[in-house]
Amino acid sequence: MLTDTVGIFTERGGTIAFLLSKDGIVVVDSQFPEQSNHLIDELKKRSEKPFKLLINTHHHGDHSSGNISFKGIVEHVLAHENSKKNQEISAKRNNSEDKQLYPDQTYSNTWCQSFGKEKICVDYFGPGHTNGDSIIHFQHANVAHMGDLLFNRRHPFVDRSAGAHIKNWITVLEKAVKKFDRKTKFVFGHAAEGYEITGSLDDLNLFRDYLENVVRFVEAGIKTGKKKEEILKATEIPGSPQWKGDGIQRPLDAAFEELVG
Ligand SMILES: [Zn+2]
Numbered sequence: 001m002l003t004d005t006v007g008i009f010t011e012r013g014g015t016i017a018f019l020l021s022k023d024g025i026v027v028v029d030s031q032f033p034e035q036s037n038h039l040i041d042e043l044k045k046r047s048e049k050p051f052k053l054l055i056n057t058h059h060h061g062d063h064s065s066g067n068i069s070f071k072g073i074v075e076h077v078l079a080h081e082n083s084k085k086n087q088e089i090s091a092k093r094n095n096s097e098d099k100q101l102y103p104d105q106t107y108s109n110t111w112c113q114s115f116g117k118e119k120i121c122v123d124y125f126g127p128g129h130t131n132g133d134s135i136i137h138f139q140h141a142n143v144a145h146m147g148d149l150l151f152n153r154r155h156p157f158v159d160r161s162a163g164a165h166i167k168n169w170i171t172v173l174e175k176a177v178k179k180f181d182r183k184t185k186f187v188f189g190h191a192a193e194g195y196e197i198t199g200s201l202d203d204l205n206l207f208r209d210y211l212e213n214v215v216r217f218v219e220a221g222i223k224t225g226k227k228k229e230e231i232l233k234a235t236e237i238p239g240s241p242q243w244k245g246d247g248i249q250r251p252l253d254a255a256f257e258e259l260v261g
């Protein structure tokens, strides 16, 4: 538990957050079916209230594949309108439509609803990790789930096929920094080994700087006539040495494609 009513759960996939209120249970993200079954069992032990709402931060399988476990259990599923479209497109492509539980509610810019003492507000600040990333704020608890808009000290996946945009991702993080405060507890989709899946505004600012350093590095490479293959050979992003390990090619490749347009 992060507070007396809001907690997190993680086994395999993007971090799940949940709210236990007197009006019912709200869950953010669902990992995979097996994981969501474990989560549902665990939450049933802690509350006799109904599952009111499942929110997906975005459509990726490690955040929405477990939706199916909530079929017939949860009253509503909510996601950004683009997230729903992306989920449908991916499911058709992967021939897995029968394994999906799609959102029955969508929104464009912002969405709010009260559950007991808690008020949940969901914001869309434009394309980032995909073109359908929501930030979910439990206002009373002051906990914000960032989904995959925040990879804590880990090189991010940048899903250009689903409308990701690194430069705008920077803007999205700046909007989040303005909206939240020093006391906000943040939940991250993923973290590198040894780092936390929760954190503070400092982590948002550091990841914002990391993305800016990625763009700056690739931009400089392009200006000096480097080919993409040469840029992808980098083992560290100058200015952001805390980001280590696998996957550095993903943001570099995405930044290159974005910059050469
Ligand atoms: Zn993820």
Ligand SMILES: [Zn+2]
Residues within 6 Å of the ligand: 058, 060, 129, 148, 157
């Ligand atoms: Zn993702």
